[in-house]
Amino acid sequence: MDNDLQTVQISEGIYWVGAIDWNLRDFHGYETPKGGSYNTYLIIDEKITLIDTVKAPFFEEMLGRISQIVDPSKIDYIVSNHVEMDHSSSLPAMMEASPKAKLVCSAKGKKGLYEHYREMGFEKWDIQVVKTGDEISIGKKTMQFIEVVMLHWPDSMHTYLKEDRILFSNDAFGQHIATSERFEDQVEGVMEDAQIYYANILMPFGKQVLGYAEKVKQMGLKFDMIVPAHGVIWRKEPERIIESYVKWANAETKPQVLIVYDTMWNSTEIMAKEILEGVQSAGVDVKLRNLRNNDWSKITTELMDASVVAIGSPTLNNGMFFTVAGFLSYIKGLRPKNKKFFVFGSYGWGGGAVKGVEKELIESGFEISEPGLQVNFRPFEEDRAKCREIGKRLASLAKE
Ligand SMILES: Cc1cc2nc3c(=O)[nH]c(=O)nc-3n(C[C@H](O)[C@H](O)[C@H](O)COP(=O)(O)O)c2cc1C
Ligand SMILES: [Fe+2]
Ligand SMILES: [Fe+2]
Incomplete structure (x- = not known):
């Protein structure tokens, strides 16, 4: 295993341990001239938590990064925010590497994971199904879950770290770019990349986007960071990306x-x-x-x-x-x-x-x-x- 793999601490006790796909030029059919990434995060608290996994070919890389920080067998929770294979295809191997881990997902997530991995160990997994508003305390930090049905799959879910005000939003608010930087304010033109991503992945779900923005308001959620599973993290006025999504969902056009x-x-x-x-x-x-x-x-x-x-x-x-x-x-x-x-x-x-x-x-x-x-x-x-x-x-x- 490569001992020089870089991890990045994004906040107290929270590390990026994902993978950058520098050569990705086609993401299930649409062009990604800037490459892509699969972001996963390790949270070190009394309980150790991994948020999402990477696309299968990058499993060893992710495991190497996790190992820089903690023995993977010590992981207590693996949160699966989304069933799609760019985030789940190394779950079977990760569950092997973390035998005591509980897998946390939505009800539809559990069904979707069964349909993908029933011949790859699913039956053995210890699964905890969560719904909107459910919380899991991992020590000083608390995870709260928000189901985001059809944003963009039925199983999609967000994980909100309450004390840190960090939202792990999986596909929502992402961008397909490969970069050595981890934050939006370190990279040029991220909003444009976020719009390309929205246009090609989220455009059909404008109604759900507006519903989501409303729900976040009702729940009174505040964000210090919005952390997608693709691309870079929104930390400078992170609400900007939600406002852009609302604007795009309202389908405002230009005289063009x-x-x-x-x-x-x-x-x-x-x-x-x-x-x-x-x-x-x-x-x-x-x-x-x-x-x-x-x-x-x-x-x-x-x-x-x-x-x-x-x-x-x-x-x-x-x-x-x-x-x-x-x-x-x-x-x-x-x-x-x-x-x-x-x-x-x-x-x-x-x-x-x-x-x-x-x-x-x-x-x-x-x-x-x-x-x-x-x-x-x-x-x-x-x-x-x-x-x-x-x-x-x-x-x-x-x-x-
Ligand atoms: C392989 C081929 C098949 C064609 N089939 C038809 C056809 O079925 N009906 C028709 O009206 N024109 C047909 N055309 C003629 C083209 O529509 C015509 O050449 C047109 O001016 C091409 O426009 P373009 O220069 O923008 O390609 C065909 C042309 C080619 C090369
Ligand atoms: Fe997805
Ligand atoms: Fe994705």
């Missing part, structure tokens, strides 16, 4: 037009650029994103802010282009709110893309600003002028 498209022989691209010209000429902020050259996780974040979205697709084999189909499927699940859509594209003979995209958008509950524009093969000046006019109309719509 986002043009998302793909193209085979660049006819649809010419249309996209003329629409861009039209929007620009009206003095409105506009972005142009080809689906094959841009991270979808980034496009999705920009989509969150935009009040108008234009989607362009050529016709391929009677239907929309496959990246456009994939993107529609992705955003349908994320359910972005407060936007108007417009569809355009080039075709050769029967067409089908523009109608297909419109049908898909309407069926997904999105609003279309006006009937889409199809151009046969190359867009000539007449078509280009139409695109610029549309751009102007989209610009005034974005300002409304």
Whole structure:
């Protein structure tokens, strides 16, 4: 075992013992150009507690860090705030290494862990199920639990250390970044990374986010630190991240037009650029994103802010282009709110893309600003002028 593994004391008796995934570039399908981390924390009190575990390939690393501070067999509690495998897949090995540990999780957490690990020792685990408001004293410190159903899984839970006013929020308030720093105030641009994370993971759960903010107020919780399981810790006015979540959950948009498209022989691209010209000429902020050259996780974040979205697709084999189909499927699940859509594209003979995209958008509950524009093969000046006019109309719509 590596004896030089760094642990970081984040507060009196509380240590970061997780792992940094420097080379992570894809987190279950979405791009993570800055890497990621799985944060776990060791609390040394009369009872010794581990909050969450890491993704399985990093188990030895976590165990090495824990061992710098305490013999892992001395651990009394292992809190599992979330069943998803980035936080639980080293639980079977950790329970072996800490034979006297009690596993603490929500009722839905217990069920979820059974469905993952019933062939990996689950039956032997000593499990204590907790619900919102339940407390466990570990000596000078007290853990209080808050179930956060569908933030973002049914089993999700937060652990609040009352005396220290530290919230272990697991996935909520995280960011996918790999850094040697552990605190938000030591790293540039964390709020942007937190928004990318929100857009791609939490966007469908705006109602739950607002409910959560309300519950925290009712419970009168105050925070000295908000400690997510991914990325860095919020310690400078930590409520800022909850306020941002509330703002994002309210789906406030900016007067911005986002043009998302793909193209085979660049006819649809010419249309996209003329629409861009039209929007620009009206003095409105506009972005142009080809689906094959841009991270979808980034496009999705920009989509969150935009009040108008234009989607362009050529016709391929009677239907929309496959990246456009994939993107529609992705955003349908994320359910972005407060936007108007417009569809355009080039075709050769029967067409089908523009109608297909419109049908898909309407069926997904999105609003279309006006009937889409199809151009046969190359867009000539007449078509280009139409695109610029549309751009102007989209610009005034974005300002409304
Ligand atoms: C492999 C392939 C399949 C196509 N299938 C159709 C089709 O089924 N129906 C149609 O109207 N056009 C079809 N087209 C024609 C394109 O839609 C047309 O070339 C269009 O101008 C392409 O726009 P783009 O330059 O933005 O890619 C096809 C083109 C290619 C290359
Ligand atoms: Fe998760
Ligand atoms: Fe996670």
